[in-house]
Amino acid sequence: MNRRTPAATPLALLLALALALLGAGCTGGVEGTPGAAGLRDPYFPGLGNGGYDVTHYSLKLDIGSSADDKHGSSTQPPDRPADRLRGTATITARATQDLSAFHLDLAGLDVEGATVEGRPAAVNRAGKELIIRPGSAVEDRLRKGRTFTTVVRYSGSPQTITDPDGSKEGWLRTADGAVALGEPTGSMAWFPGNHHPSDKATYDIEVTVPDPLTAVSNGELISRRTEDGRTTYHWRTAEPMASYLATLAVGRFSTRQSATPDGIRLFTAVDPESEAASEEVLDGIPAVLAWSAEKFGPYPFTSAGAIVERTGDAEYALETQNRPVFPGPPDTALLVHELAHQWFGNSVTPKSWRDMWLNEGFATYAEWLWAADHDGVPVGESFDEAYEDGANWAFPPAEPPSAADISEAPVYGRGAMVVHRIRLAIDDDEAFFDLVRGWTETHRHGNASTDDFTAYVEEETGEDLTELWDDWLYGESRPPVED
Template sequence: MKIVWRCLTLLTATASTLALVAAPAAAGSAIVGAPGAGDDYFPLAGNGGYDVSHYDLDIRYEPATRAFTGAATISARATARLSRFNLDLRGFTVRSVRVDGRPARFDRDGQELRISPRSGLSRGERFTVSVTYDGTTGRPTDNTGALYGWVSTPDGSFVANEPEGAATWYPVNDHPTDKASYDFEITVPAGKTAVANGEPRGQYTRDGWTTFRWHAADPMASYLATASIGDYDLRRSVGPRGLPIIDAVDRDLGPTGDDGLARTAEMIDYFGQLFGPYPFSSFGAIVDDDEDPGYALETQTRPIYAGPPSQSTVAHELAHQWFGDSVTPARWQEIWLNEGFATYASWLWEEHTGGRTAAARFASLHAQPETASLWNPPPGDPGAVELFAGSVYNKGAMTLQALRAKIGDAAFFALLRAWYAGHRGGNVSTSDFVRLAEKISRQQLNGFFRTWLYTPGKPTTW
């Protein structure tokens, strides 16, 4: 089955603008944290009034019955004086909620888990929330009908959250503007392997169950978290500068299942030269044998593939570690900052390895007629249902090649390096990119970006 990229990116919205939204209140009075982070495409994704610093997730999963039990401990800081706040969680039965170790009142309203601490929270106060929950998992779908979140499979789980599917398996502030570090403790039947982000911190087997511990120290958007389970073999190698590379490959795929990963270390080195140092403490891949999802996702440090990936797909997902995972859009409307950049990076890798040049790819695509689906919707604001439209990927990448031709190679690659260096670990908008491009190129580029990103149809002059 063909693997379809679904890597899951002109207002200046910042992380604080979106993640800290709360209901209006008189100065000094307690407020109810907002049930959404303010995203136009997904109004109920995320929450307002607090900022998460760490998730500690303890999960037990039985693939045969899909029985799931979870205990989540969330470390956060209140950004307003709160009488109540929300977490995103879909399904499951919540058994208990504690705030700083004390029982807290809670209720459910759709995907919102509403929590009322006994004494409220002061602005700036650091606190922990502990939630125990259980239930049966399924095969959830996003607003386009594609499988996402915790997808139950015959041998385990395929976990890929983009855009707001993290709430299908843990309580979360589910918006890209609230990044946090993670610890995972995943218990599965002996013989299964559980793989998450970051690096392994040991495993043990007791009474027919194996517990795998993983630690992800680098701040991560919730849509990039994974806890995939299957019949995986873990394969370790070393990348540039001693970078650990940990691949999990399903045994059913045989010896060629990881062929597309063979040049990963070379790719890391090449993209590091173009964009700047690799952002995180490790890398790798999860290669599953369940092609029903039909896509790959750039889960942080360990992209997940529904089947054996091509070299081009691996390059695409790797490039996302810079553009999407480290430098992350503040609004889903601006997903082209993920997909256009990663698609263009795969073009650069093809050129670097003796294939078509990026200019030739651009020319071939631009030769397509005005009626081609390539041109719409505009990649700068595709709409929630068209979030993963082909134009977001290809017209987004063409935008970068057209910009390269307009401002010259020296300015263009200086722009990519400065974009990453200046926003590493943060959240960005298209307007941020436009301002930086104008500063580096010393050209006025509003009209150029309006033509390529926001105007329907095929660009003819720019």
């Protein structure tokens, strides 16, 4: 991302837990214990759910205006083409404990019913928590290590969520549709799930929209079929993806499909108002991917591209998997930043939101590397500029003081300085880039923490870098640098 929610309230968490415990004790319930109502993330403790690991989401969504839906509110303008959503989420998961009940994160939408292994399940709600209580007929499928399938039917007008830093995410309505952005909690605005970055899964997303709108999501376009003036787009993401990286853009787009010389499938969708100003930069995607692969290792996905909205439809760019979303025509530096996230953040995903600097520090450093290779700006000069910027010293990048700070300047600029200080400590560019490529290979399609990273660097270099971590990653003050 190039800029920067809300945690569940303690009252909501207590109510959710109480309902789950009550359900576990009901006659006919499944033996076991309820899954936790949150994963105790340092900044969003109510985000995510315990007791299971999602392996696949299959979402079938029907998008329309309030005028299309007999349940829609008559107070909504009838010309908002993506104001209503009706969905069926099929969630395949593996139990990590014997479950009597489990939770899903979902904000705002109305739940019409749920099944587990094809049998009706009780559904309770506490704020953004759905508590699913299966019947005893499926208890064997909820034993630890077993795989089970949950189907949730839901509908409503998806919410726009305001983050702790004041930015908007979730379901953002645009002039001709909507765009769904999920970092850090916005994906719960349009589908139920285990919405913490530590639980990655594959996806099939089928979206039906009225013509002439287009629906663009992650991964590859598998099929497209039109019937009675409505078109269904089927998108598939075959590599694991954290839910905050899932996106859906609905609107009038100019689309292009092609492939890079090494076979990566490209799909771009551009709002007509942004098309002319975006063309030259988007034509550079194959070159940026090839350059990035030299620096960071093989591209970790089979498809790439971009979604470009019109200026003002969103407040920031976001590294949604395979094809980042841009709030208007991007420049090359922003394209480099968001495509670098495909390695740092999307393939190697943080274990918690405290590890954001691993995403943003490396993506910012990618900008510095590109400027050195293409614009004649030495990396040292970019480092010096960041070092002199007082905003980068507001707090240590590995310890933002609150959820409102996880996308502030130190996470980006000082995060990139940490990467450069590692390069200087190694004092061998070939060894440094081998280290970076090894990191993306070791944790490809997985999760990693700051502790994982520092341990990896020290193991690979054979150096004790405690002083570097203390000064640059965790230090409260600006450390001196040699002239």
